[in-house]
Amino acid sequence: MHILVRAVLGLVVVGLTACTDRSYTPVMPEALLVGTPKTIFAATIREPEPDGSFGPGRSDNYSLLELTVSIPPSHRPGELNFAYANPDPQTQFTMANRQLLDGPNEFKARLKEEVRSLPGTEQEVTVFVHGFNSTQSETAFRAAQLAQDIQLPGATMIYSWPSQGNPLGYAYDGDSVLFARDGLERMLRQIRSAGVGRIVLVAHSMGSQLVMETLRQIEIQTPGWSAANLNGVVLMSPDLDVEVFRSQMRRIEKVPQPFIVFVSRKDKLLNISSRLRGTHSSERLGSISSLDAVSGLPIRIVDTTEFSDDAASAHLVAGTSPALIAMLNAARKTADAFGKDSAQIGNLLPGRITTSNGTTEISLLNTPSEVR
Numbered sequence: 001m002h003i004l005v006r007a008v009l010g011l012v013v014v015g016l017t018a019c020t021d022r023s024y025t026p027v028m029p030e031a032l033l034v035g036t037p038k039t040i041f042a043a044t045i046r047e048p049e050p051d052g053s054f055g056p057g058r059s060d061n062y063s064l065l066e067l068t069v070s071i072p073p074s075h076r077p078g079e080l081n082f083a084y085a086n087p088d089p090q091t092q093f094t095m096a097n098r099q100l101l102d103g104p105n106e107f108k109a110r111l112k113e114e115v116r117s118l119p120g121t122e123q124e125v126t127v128f129v130h131g132f133n134s135t136q137s138e139t140a141f142r143a144a145q146l147a148q149d150i151q152l153p154g155a156t157m158i159y160s161w162p163s164q165g166n167p168l169g170y171a172y173d174g175d176s177v178l179f180a181r182d183g184l185e186r187m188l189r190q191i192r193s194a195g196v197g198r199i200v201l202v203a204h205s206m207g208s209q210l211v212m213e214t215l216r217q218i219e220i221q222t223p224g225w226s227a228a229n230l231n232g233v234v235l236m237s238p239d240l241d242v243e244v245f246r247s248q249m250r251r252i253e254k255v256p257q258p259f260i261v262f263v264s265r266k267d268k269l270l271n272i273s274s275r276l277r278g279t280h281s282s283e284r285l286g287s288i289s290s291l292d293a294v295s296g297l298p299i300r301i302v303d304t305t306e307f308s309d310d311a312a313s314a315h316l317v318a319g320t321s322p323a324l325i326a327m328l329n330a331a332r333k334t335a336d337a338f339g340k341d342s343a344q345i346g347n348l349l350p351g352r353i354t355t356s357n358g359t360t361e362i363s364l365l366n367t368p369s370e371v372r
Contacts, residue, residue, distance in 0.1 A: 025137035031089035031096045035070030038144040043187040044160035054136045056164040064107040068097035069144040077149040078322040093141040108194040114155045115196040124154035124198035131205025132173045135165040177210045184214040198231040208238030212248040227254035236262045237286040242293045259299045262318045266308035269315045291361045301361040
């Protein structure tokens with residue numbers, strides 16, 4: 001356990017210290033005088049705090065919010081710079097607005113308004129589900145950063161489940177994942193009932209366990225719902241047992257496409273998580289060493305190991321490696337130019353392609369000039 005604590009402490013957000021109060025993030029509307037606004041819709045089952053924020057406590061209540069994040073003019077791809085008590089909007093992501101919505105009807109109306117203001121090809125919603133050790137404000141900042149850097153089309157929404165927001169809260173967060181399944185299902189069904197077009201579901205780390213558990217329970221109740229209502233699932237550095245993942249996938253009648261899993265063999269947190277669970281069947285999905293572990297599943301593995309050293313976080317390479325972000329954006333622009341859909345973007349990335357019984361792996365190369 002001491003090894004895990006040391007590893008997790010080394011992977012928490014840059015700039016945090018033991019005495020930092022992460023529960024409070026001020027709302028500063030004046031940040032928009034210098035920053036770029038990004039609307040982030042949110043659903044949460046966190047316990048509300050007196051100051052209007054939402055803390056680590058679990059709540060039976062389900063809240064919907066509209067947040068506005070100010071992206072600083074100094075922002076560079078892959079970086080996530082923010083503070084708590086006294087953010088500098090010139091250099092740091094800042095919370096510019098936090099509005100509690102008056103139930104599902106207001107939420108659906110605002111989401112429709114946001115989506116319909118976009119070009120027809122971008123009328124979709126990207127749902128981001130955070131991982132271990134994350135507060136609600138940090139999740140909104142990360143979603144804004146990913147949307148900005150990877151140039152995600154459409155509206156952005158987060159599902160904020162009750163993580164303790166503490167590097168020592170791994171067990172609490174693991175239990176919270178199970179507590180949070182019904183809330184995520186409720187949110188996904190509400191988005192679909194709003195009639196806002198495509199839905200892409202993106203999860204990071206422990207959030208991948210939450211996504212898979214939720215899809216499993218939806219499929220048990222409504223077989224075929226996932227493929228009929230989701231236009232893609234992306235798991236980034238999933239902290240998820242491979243055998244559990246295979247079991248969850250078996251309950252999905254038809255797997256949504258594309259279904260993409262970003263992995264890295266240099267993910268220290270996942271490697272330690274795997275070792276702590278023992279030597280038998282303990283491999284984490286986000287750090288698999290062989291395609292054989294997921295062979296036969298209708299998914300696409302994207303191996304980002306070669307970009308780990310370039311990334312600000314080895315536990316979120318796809319979102320924090322400037323070189324990889326640039327590559328993803330270039331592939332998307334090429335696909336758009338030739339009228340290809342997002343499922344085909346992977347074919348434009350430089351890397352070695354391996355297939356095994358219907359499962360595809362792209363091992364990305366940090367040397368674009370190499371030929372496959």
